[in-house]
Amino acid sequence: MGLFLQHKTKDIHWAIWKMEESQESLLTLLPAFRRISCEQEMQRFTSERRKMEWLSVRVLLYSMLQEDKEIIYSSEGKPSLGDHSFFISISHTKGYVAVILSPIAPVGIDIEQYGHRVKRVYDRFIRPDEQVEPYLGDVTWSMLLHWSAKETIFKSMENADADLRKLCLSHFVPQKEGTFQVQEYATEQQQSFAVGYRISPDFVLTWTIIK
Known part of the structure; x- marks a missing residue:
């Protein structure tokens, strides 16, 4: 291929x-x-x-x-x-x-295969103030996007905190592709990042650039 x-x-x-x-x-x-x-x-x-x-x-x-x-x-x-x-x-x-x-500028990317394992570790990366909306009636896709986006930010930041709950996704309704914001609470700067995403039949992809 x-x-x-x-x-x-x-x-x-x-x-x-x-x-x-x-x-x-x-x-x-x-x-x-x-x-x-x-x-x-x-x-x-x-x-x-x-x-x-x-x-x-x-x-x-x-x-x-x-x-x-x-x-x-x-x-x-x-x-x-x-x-x-x-x-x-x-x-x-x-x-x-x-x-x-x-x-x-520094960049980050993450790709995650579709699977239900993400539901078992939900509380390790989803914050109580985050809303997880379903995609095509399936909340698994959105959970994967939350996980993937936080991995993407973690990869792009210098000396990033490994606690993914210190990253917060803005509310969004997943589409096949789009952009959402991620706020970090791991540093004094508390930066906001724009994260692009795509949903394919068997994976999600997220990426960002830190300008």
């Missing part, structure tokens, strides 16, 4: 890769000089799924930019590009990986 969906403006560029190829097929989509190093680096993962996610991210990044970029990670696990040409954020869920880039 490969490149599944993408969106590009002057400030951000995000894309989703659907993981259906074999490792061997994915490697052929990278520059020849990069393939050997990727094969070697993947050996540190014992999980085949983790290998596919790691490799698919590199292939997706290359397809977005049409040039080779090295991804490095901070001690906290936050990704950046080796040449600092773009801010980057990465996410993955079953069957998909997502990458967002910006040349001007």
Whole structure:
């Protein structure tokens, strides 16, 4: 399948890769000089799924930019590009990986497969003052959007508080795609963020840029 969906403006560029190829097929989509190093680096993962996610991210990044970029990670696990040409954020869920880039400001992205597990951890991330509206009669979609949006903000903030209940979504009625506001109460600044979202048949996607 490969490149599944993408969106590009002057400030951000995000894309989703659907993981259906074999490792061997994915490697052929990278520059020849990069393939050997990727094969070697993947050996540190014992999980085949983790290998596919790691490799698919590199292939997706290359397809977005049409040039080779090295991804490095901070001690906290936050990704950046080796040449600092773009801010980057990465996410993955079953069957998909997502990458967002910006040349001007920190970004965050999160993709979550549809599933009811989110209901079991509802009280860990939903605040009493948040309203969770159903999408097509199913509240699971909105719960996933709340979780995903807060993960997106967490990824984009510096030294973010891991308590997702310190982030509050404004009231919104989910549509297939749109934007809503998220207020953070984790810092003295108490910033407000605009978060874009899309609902697909088997996942939700959220993204933001901190200007």
